[in-house]
Amino acid sequence: MDDPIFDRSDGVWLNEPEQWTxxxxxxxxxxxxxxxxxxxxxxxxxxxxxxxLGFPTTDAFTAEMRVQGDFQALYDQAGIMVRIDAQHWVKAGIEFSDGRAMLASVLTDGRSDWATAPYEHDPRDFWVRATVANGTLRLQVSHDGRVWPLMRLSPFPRASCYRVGPMACTPERAGLQVAFSMFRLTAPLGRGLHDLA
Known part of the structure; x- marks a missing residue:
């Protein structure tokens, strides 16, 4: 599962954008x-x-990617999504809110929640990681792809497989340009909760 993910043919668009390359x-x-x-x-x-753009996984995995975008309008957002269906998913990354780009995650299990926090680094260029294993979701964010502090830890619905991949939305406009790269999908890392690697 270490192959370059974007070169694989099993990614499936949900709501394919008019413009993508x-x-x-x-x-x-x-x-x-x-x-x-x-x-x-x-x-x-x-x-x-x-x-x-969702790629199939097993019942446990770690996925990470680099995200680059210029977030300017209310609710501009991009990052990673892990999805079972329309009622069970998480999205996490940067979202523009209250006049600035914030760390944000939305966990949906029938209904959505929303958690935000200030981001100390450049929101136009960040890494995000999701690990799912044994009914638990761990989200991490990084400014350099090397140090990965915890963003969120929560229960997450168990499934035999998930779809994971890049996500982007603009509820208030069109035209946010986002580049996704360095997408890796592996077995769960299995590191301690306070291991920042």
Missing amino acids: ALAGGLHVVTDRATDFWQETHYGFHRDNGHF
Whole structure:
């Protein structure tokens, strides 16, 4: 599972964007207008029209990737998604909120939650990692691809397989350009919770 993921043929688009390009070992996406993933909480609406290129996994894995984008408008977002179906998924990365680019994750198990935090580094260029194993989700973020502090730890629905890959949405506009690269999919890392490697 260490092969360059974007070169594989088993990635499936959910809501393929009008503009995207596969590059050598990478992916460039331009978001369509009014795209999002969200289920009900607070707003009352259901959205499942964001862009997601999902690759199949086993029941346990670690996935990580580099994400580069210029987040400027409210709710501009990009990062990683792990998905079972429209009611069971997580998305994590950078999202523009309250006038700045923030760390953000949304975990949906029937209904969506939303967790944000300030990001201390350059939000236009970051790495994000998701590990799923034994009913647990671990999210990590990195500014350099080497040091990986914890972003979130939570229960996550068990499944025999998932889809994982790059995600991007712009609920309030179109035209966010995002480059995804250095996507790796491996067996779960199995490191201690406070191991930053």
